[in-house]
Amino acid sequence: MGQEESVPKSRKRGRANAADDEPSRKRARVPVDYVSGCQPWLRVMDKGKSWLACGLMPIAQADEMYAWLKTIAFDDEKMFGNVPRQVKWFSDLPYEYSNQTKQPNAIPPQLSSFIGALRPQVIQTATQADASCIVVKSFLRDSMVLGGISVLAQLICEFVVDAPEPNGHLVNHYRTMDDSVMPHADDQPAIVPDTVIISSSFGAMRLFEMKHKAQEEHTMRISLPHGSVLLMGGECQRHWLHSIPKVRGCAPYQPRPDSFLCLAQERNLSQQSTKWLEKERTANATRHVDNVRRINITSRCMRLVAKPKRR
Numbered sequence: 001m002g003q004e005e006s007v008p009k010s011r012k013r014g015r016a017n018a019a020d021d022e023p024s025r026k027r028a029r030v031p032v033d034y035v036s037g038c039q040p041w042l043r044v045m046d047k048g049k050s051w052l053a054c055g056l057m058p059i060a061q062a063d064e065m066y067a068w069l070k071t072i073a074f075d076d077e078k079m080f081g082n083v084p085r086q087v088k089w090f091s092d093l094p095y096e097y098s099n100q101t102k103q104p105n106a107i108p109p110q111l112s113s114f115i116g117a118l119r120p121q122v123i124q125t126a127t128q129a130d131a132s133c134i135v136v137k138s139f140l141r142d143s144m145v146l147g148g149i150s151v152l153a154q155l156i157c158e159f160v161v162d163a164p165e166p167n168g169h170l171v172n173h174y175r176t177m178d179d180s181v182m183p184h185a186d187d188q189p190a191i192v193p194d195t196v197i198i199s200s201s202f203g204a205m206r207l208f209e210m211k212h213k214a215q216e217e218h219t220m221r222i223s224l225p226h227g228s229v230l231l232m233g234g235e236c237q238r239h240w241l242h243s244i245p246k247v248r249g250c251a252p253y254q255p256r257p258d259s260f261l262c263l264a265q266e267r268n269l270s271q272q273s274t275k276w277l278e279k280e281r282t283a284n285a286t287r288h289v290d291n292v293r294r295i296n297i298t299s300r301c302m303r304l305v306a307k308p309k310r311r
């Protein structure tokens, strides 16, 4: 993972001209874009260069995978003396990030068959989502949001069907709501640039936060419930940082099924979409399997990179 970008000077305190504060105060009022991971959606950002897509896998598949993931012997991930989460790296290749090197561990059959099954499922969701695909209106100035099936199918074909099979899987274990991962981009030299990153989540629902690297006020929060699959494609890693923030000072939150319907009403969606959301709302109640613990698999396409020679 790359490091968090530093705060631009213009946003720090102690500027000479008070008028300079005006634009940043205005920026602070831009609402954070919130997207629920409980319905299939697609978002295209950066003038078409980056995209995100999200959907849910069948509940039985999610439960089975979660049961297996809980048997993994995780390693503590040490960062600045803390253990913000636990991880296990599965790949034939090592993975170097944040000043640490994860040594290869053979990919278990459970993981390779899960990832192998995911591709046809993503394509199926894309091609069946026509009626229920939701156009989420973006608050963000420079991002387009498209819900059209043709665009979704085109992206899926271009980036998922034709893409190389992911050969590196970082399994992340968030033991409690206090475990986290700080803002970063998956942009290390060992990751094949601009290939799709597949993030599958199990257990407790957490918020996945994305911040634009150049325009910090562009922030999205995406809820990732049990069984959700988030794809980050195109130039996402060049332009955006992502994180799982800690959930502090409040009880572990429950999914609020009502929010799906509110979302539908708020967005003025068609009756058909509302019905679909209602079904999702009921189904989601059974998807809530864990209050606190979450396990995520982030799958990526890795390559062998030569280490620069020390002089």
Ligand SMILES: O=C(O)CCC(=O)C(=O)O
Pocket (backbone or CB within 6 Å): 001, 170, 172, 181, 186, 199, 201, 208, 242, 243, 244, 296, 298
């Ligand atoms: O847990 C997640 O959803 C994100 C994990 C992540 O960003 C990473 O390991 O690079």
